[in-house]
Amino acid sequence: MAILTEELNSKTKKVLQKGMMDNVMEQFNRAANHINLHPNIRKILSITNNEIVIHFPVKMDNGDIEIFTGYRVQHNNALGPYKGGLRYHPTVDIDAARALAMWMTWKTSLAGLPYGGGKGGIQIDPSKYSQSELERITRRFTFALADNIGPEHDIPAPDVNTNSQTMAWIADTYMSTRPPAERSANQHVVTGKPAGSGGLEGRDRxxxxxxxxxxxxxxxxxxxxxxxxxxxxxxxxxxxxxxxxxxxxxxxxxxxxxxxxxxxxxxxxxxxxxxxxxxxxxxxxxxxxxxxxxxxxxxxxxxxxxxxxxxxxxxxxxxxxxxxxxxxxxxxxxxxxxxxxxxxxxxxxxxxxxxxxxxNSGGVIASYFEWLQNRNGELWHMEEVMNKLEKKLKSSYEAVSVYAQNEDVDMRTAAYCIAIKRIEKAYIQRGIFP
Structure with a gap:
């Protein structure tokens, strides 16, 4: 995804991200009211599970040390591991990560995936850094995240200003921190990798x-x-x-x-x-x-x-x-x-x-396919991937369209209602510990 706005000053940035959080909460509450969401489950889904803020040093090409701030917010994992992208952009902060993580929870649930929602990134303008500096920044951020991510716990993916190369660096760094016998089994710690490094054909599109x-x-x-x-x-x-x-x-x-x-x-x-x-x-x-x-x-x-x-x-x-x-x-x-x-x-x-x-759920659906491919030691080809993707997307679209017509609501409210009801069902069936 391309950068749209020029670098924002801090005041404008705060207004922008506060607006995103206000938006996601208003959208959530509108749908929750429509389906009469259980009050206790509303409390759970209104907040995030974990919020990780990391300040880490990286040596630049000229030998200077620069301090960066990275974020990872894990909103909910009732349906499965946290799933969501990492973006490199000046607007990245904790409020933006919260809003985006919540959106990922609804997105993965709507798509019927065994995932929850997470999001994060680094507050940085990547255009100001060399390729070698971005590699060191990415690897240092991955090392700092340590056990906060994992193939069965939290699975990052590309987002704004990150790509398959970024994911390859993350995967390699993460696997290098695992015991030798476990390294190859952790390739699916991220999705969106290059096709030659465990990635999925068709993930780019x-x-x-x-x-x-x-x-x-x-x-x-x-x-x-x-x-x-x-x-x-x-x-x-x-x-x-x-x-x-x-x-x-x-x-x-x-x-x-x-x-x-x-x-x-x-x-x-x-x-x-x-x-x-x-x-x-x-x-x-x-x-x-x-x-x-x-x-x-x-x-x-x-x-x-x-x-x-x-x-x-x-x-x-x-x-x-x-x-x-x-x-x-x-x-x-x-x-x-x-x-x-x-x-x-x-x-x-x-x-x-x-x-x-x-x-825009095609990306996370394809990420799920890549995760399965790595997890099961399989290799899926382009035609198979695109056919599976189209089938999954059509199913989601038809469900939202029918719900919107039957309930006389707009498509966003319909999508939220379907997503939230699936999570509510999981909580009702499993109960709340202890």
């Missing part, structure tokens, strides 16, 4: 594929097709690129893109692969792409289109930006891109929203 498939299923529910549908993407990283890739193959047309560096538009269409190749030669930026016009950051939200895919950071669709949106469908590729006030504006205007815990 899984989240974007899930976004695309969710959109396709919604369009089909409207007795329509994707052909000639105009869409725009906020964030042209892994999720945004792959979602656009699959949509374009179905005949849809990319008309606008925004990343950390700027916004571009071309109503005649932006060829996805051409733009992707351009970013490789332009330091990852879409700016000055010759086949589109540069537009203002705020103008981006008002671009005329059918589908909007926010696939960057949280709190992008607000009461200020939501009224500008002309799309009739918002498909949340990012985690928490729409705040509560922004959502109210969209729903009032009749804009449909495919919620993040459903729309």
């Amino acid at each position: 899984a989240t974007g594929f899930g976004v695309y498939l969710s959109i396709k299923l919604w369009v089909q529910s409207q007795n329509d097709t994707l052909k000639d549908k105009r869409f725009m993407v906020q964030g042209f990283g892994n999720v945004g690129y792959w979602a656009a890739h699959f949509l374009e193959k179905e005949g849809a047309k990319l008309v606008a893109v925004q990343d950390a560096f700027g916004s571009i538009e071309n109503q005649k269409g932006i060829h996805v692969e051409t733009l992707f190749e351009y970013t490789k030669t332009n330091e990852g930026s879409i700016v000055n792409f010759p086949e589109a016009l540069l537009i203002g950051k705020e103008d981006f939200f008002g671009v005329d289109c059918d589908i909007f895919i926010p696939a960057a950071l949280g709190n992008q669709i607000t009461k200020e930006t939501a009224p500008k949106i002309k799309a009739r469908l918002v498909a949340e590729g990012a985690n928490g891109p729409t705040n509560v006030e922004g959502e109210q504006v969209l729903l009032k205007e009749g804009v449909a929203i495919i919620p993040d815990i459903l729309c």
Whole structure:
């Protein structure tokens, strides 16, 4: 996932992350009220299980020592090990990790996975560090986490500004700390690894594929097709690129893109692969792409289109930006891109929203497949992975769609209700120790 915003000052950052926590709690309480969640279980799910904050030193290339702060929040593990990404971004702090960890709990539960929710990362702008420095930072962070992660306890994955290389460093560092006889059995301590190092074929495109498939299923529910549908993407990283890739193959047309560096538009269409190749030669930026016009950051939200895919950071669709949106469908590729006030504006205007815990769940489902592959000593090929992924995603989408219709609620509330009820059932059946 690409960085969307420039480095934020501390005051702005606090407002942003506080908003994310407020959002997730309001969404949770709305669903909990709808299903009459047991008060005691509501108490448990309203807080996190564990919150880990680590300050650790790393030697830079010039010999100086720099101190970094890393986080790992473990929200709930009633259904299985904690599962969730690690992001490297200046906005990472304990409040952000709390909100994101809660979202992961609902996401894994909705997908029917044997996981709970966790999240974390390092408060850092990775663009300011060399590859060798990022490797040392990652390995030192992994060592500091020590026994707080593990293949049957807490399983990190890539997130904003982390990738398969990051996961390979984490896996290697973690396995190096285990007794020799146990090292090979701990390869699934992380998911999202390179295919040659225990990773899963297709993991790179899984989240974007899930976004695309969710959109396709919604369009089909409207007795329509994707052909000639105009869409725009906020964030042209892994999720945004792959979602656009699959949509374009179905005949849809990319008309606008925004990343950390700027916004571009071309109503005649932006060829996805051409733009992707351009970013490789332009330091990852879409700016000055010759086949589109540069537009203002705020103008981006008002671009005329059918589908909007926010696939960057949280709190992008607000009461200020939501009224500008002309799309009739918002498909949340990012985690928490729409705040509560922004959502109210969209729903009032009749804009449909495919919620993040459903729309971008392809990544964690593929992570589960990778975890199983490592755990069982198997090797799954691309076609098998994509078929299994599509089946799982369709099942989740249909469940949410039916629940929303039967209960006359929006799709986010429906998704939360299904996810929370599954966790509630586990607590009722097992009881509370002691």
